[in-house]
Amino acid sequence: MVKKVMIVLAVLALFTLVAAQCSQPQVQEVQKVEEPTATQAQQVQEQPTAAQVAETQEVQESPQVVEVQEPSESRLDTVRKRGKLICGGNANLAGFGVLADDGSFSGFDIDYCKAVAVAIFGVADDSTLEIRPLSASDRPIALQTNEIDVLIRNTTYTLSRDTEWSANFGPTTFYDGQGMMVRKDSGIKTLEDMEGASICVQTGTTTELNLADQMALRGINYTPKVFPDAPSTIAAYEAGNCDGFTTDKSGLISQKQELANPDDHIILDVTMSKEPLGPAYAHGDDQWADIIDWTVYCTFSGEEFGVTSANVDEMAKTAEDPNVRRMLGVEGELGKGLGLDNDFCANVIREVGNYEEIYNRNLGPDTPFNVPRGLNSLWTDGGLLYAPPFR
Numbered sequence: 001m002v003k004k005v006m007i008v009l010a011v012l013a014l015f016t017l018v019a020a021q022c023s024q025p026q027v028q029e030v031q032k033v034e035e036p037t038a039t040q041a042q043q044v045q046e047q048p049t050a051a052q053v054a055e056t057q058e059v060q061e062s063p064q065v066v067e068v069q070e071p072s073e074s075r076l077d078t079v080r081k082r083g084k085l086i087c088g089g090n091a092n093l094a095g096f097g098v099l100a101d102d103g104s105f106s107g108f109d110i111d112y113c114k115a116v117a118v119a120i121f122g123v124a125d126d127s128t129l130e131i132r133p134l135s136a137s138d139r140p141i142a143l144q145t146n147e148i149d150v151l152i153r154n155t156t157y158t159l160s161r162d163t164e165w166s167a168n169f170g171p172t173t174f175y176d177g178q179g180m181m182v183r184k185d186s187g188i189k190t191l192e193d194m195e196g197a198s199i200c201v202q203t204g205t206t207t208e209l210n211l212a213d214q215m216a217l218r219g220i221n222y223t224p225k226v227f228p229d230a231p232s233t234i235a236a237y238e239a240g241n242c243d244g245f246t247t248d249k250s251g252l253i254s255q256k257q258e259l260a261n262p263d264d265h266i267i268l269d270v271t272m273s274k275e276p277l278g279p280a281y282a283h284g285d286d287q288w289a290d291i292i293d294w295t296v297y298c299t300f301s302g303e304e305f306g307v308t309s310a311n312v313d314e315m316a317k318t319a320e321d322p323n324v325r326r327m328l329g330v331e332g333e334l335g336k337g338l339g340l341d342n343d344f345c346a347n348v349i350r351e352v353g354n355y356e357e358i359y360n361r362n363l364g365p366d367t368p369f370n371v372p373r374g375l376n377s378l379w380t381d382g383g384l385l386y387a388p389p390f391r
């Protein structure tokens, strides 16, 4: 019996020993496996990370694709291939943008359309420049659909236009403010005298909004009468349908001349808003923005340095001032940096003139408008016109 028990214990001990020996390497194997498994676990964790990376790459790549697609052809290339600049303008505002019976456009803003065409093509004529007349309400759509390359149409720079129109604004070419015109015999001298008045105003403009703000601020009740364009607005005022007509002061000065008896009307001594007018262009093409901006600055600098359409070629030959030499492209390669000819600014001044020439041709003392320069004087004359250096 004892012998049997001894044998069973021996077998059990042997089994335990074998089992222990067998399990030992298993444990070691597991441990061995576990170490790499931990690495594998990291790798497994990294796999989704890699997927995430892939996803991230996709996210990063898609805007890159968009970026690449958008400027696949720059605006400058498009305009060059087309052979002409399409400039959104005004057809109804003498002095700024007006269409003549012969189909030609003229005005201060139109001259800036011409200046941009000259900067690109060296010349502005029917083959290199098309003016596309736009109503106030049509402006943002024309910009957003790329129907026009640039908008130069007595357009006020505001924050919401900067964002909602997806537009950028170039340098202000005309600092304006909103005014009010009334009949001289109405006895109205101030806005406060307009309690209960009806006021003609054009829709799609800052004018309409400023009028509401200003009248509310002053607690004046009034009835706005809203029209889609300048001719219908001024016609309604002239027909006596409104006591007042409001728009930018430049617009009032211009529209007053359209009336049968301009002297029967006065512009009140009040400025209801700030209206910085200048070129606007679609977001997304910095080179194009630079071209518009530096074309405008060229006209400011031309006036500042006394370079005119009459003397520009002489100045290009004889000027010693490096500022003038760089501006006219006889020294350095500033035009090339914009994708233009180095003498782009000399061409602009020769063909269109410096700011003073453009201003006087359209709005100066020899025109029916005779608008004082005021804020639209050079910074050196106490005004706001200031061009950064051509350097």
Ligand SMILES: N[C@@H](CCC(=O)N[C@@H](CS)C(=O)NCC(=O)O)C(=O)O
Residues within 6 Å of the ligand: 090, 092, 093, 134, 135, 136, 154, 155, 156, 202, 204, 205, 206, 207, 228, 229, 230, 231, 247, 248, 251, 252, 275, 277
């Ligand atoms: N500067 C303002 C007003 C611009 C504006 O459209 N003014 C009118 C009144 S002078 C005009 O030019 N009308 C011409 C037209 O559309 O017939 C703006 O940008 O909203």
